[in-house]
Amino acid sequence: EGNVVFNYNTVTIANGGVAMTPYVVDHILAPSGVVTSTTTPRALGQAVSASTAQQVGEAMIGVVTEGTGQAARLPEAYVAGKTGTASVGPDTMDSLFIGFAPADNPTMAISICVEGDAGEDIEGLAAGLAGEVISQSILEQLAQLLSNGVEVTSATKQLPQAILVADW
16 A cells, blocks of 8 residues: 555656546457557646656656665666665564656656565665566567567657556
């Protein structure tokens, strides 16, 4: 439940401060493979100003490029993120990461919480897992574009949208 809230807030920052109505089903296919219904995204409103969202996004890029989230850094895209740890008991920590990518034109958001065992050092683990998941998602999106005949260049920016929530 907490990861969904963290991810929703991350999506709002990635979306220029505009909060969207969450939905689970993007489209419905008939047995023949024809799309019979598509969900239309709806804005709830401006949760924070676009300027504030941009400032927060830039700070999140800094976390990944030179801060505590470097384990989420990728060669194929800038990632914006925020790390965290939570003490949940004596000698027990959780590792947290929220983020979005590509940072300059977000198509995915991610929230990961890794629950640690007593005495286990898991600081930064969630950021590394986020980097792996985002990298795989970007590669799958590019493969889908290529299979659809889209020429992928450095100027190609519009990728399919995905929201990823992971709980380990």
